[in-house]
Amino acid sequence: MTIFSPRPATPLAAQLRPAHSEADFRAVYELRSLVFREEQLLADLPMTDPDEQRSLTLLAEIDGQLIGTGRLTPPGGQRLAYLAWIATHHDYRKRGVGSAIVEELMRAADEADYPMTLLSAQTHAIHFYREFGYKPFGNVFTVRGIPHQSMSRTRPVA
Secondary structure, eight states: OOOOOOOOOOOOOOOOOEEEEEEHOOOOOOIIIIIIIOOOOOTTOOSOOTTTSEEEEEEEEETEEEEEEEEOOOOBBBBOEEEEEEOOOOOGGGTHHHHHHHHHHHHHEEEEEESEEEEEEGGGHEEEHHHTTEEEEEEEEEEEEEEEEEEEEEEEOO
């Protein structure tokens, strides 16, 4: 299943904003469920985790309808900043929504002076994340039957 592709010549003009309300987070969990549970068959995957409250969760919307989401979790304890839960509704893929989300999360990480961000890419999406400067490291590992690759990006020096 290929759900990541190069950026389109004319990206969709989605509005990006942080999630704040309970309704925002309910919509995010519904989209995550659609993408990760229904499409990728990860039925037992929880749609949230303990990092949710301290993270920046973005909504990508068109006319108030959620079409994409992604999250930046700040560093904490022994962990570096982390991008996660990047998801686009299937009707809006390959139209620049995921790229816009990743770019905005990277901008937020850079503005916060996080020296590095990490992510766990499904292996079919490695090329997508490379376009944003992420580099693979370590060995491929499996999460609930889906191969993943750890990737990192170092903040550019100004």
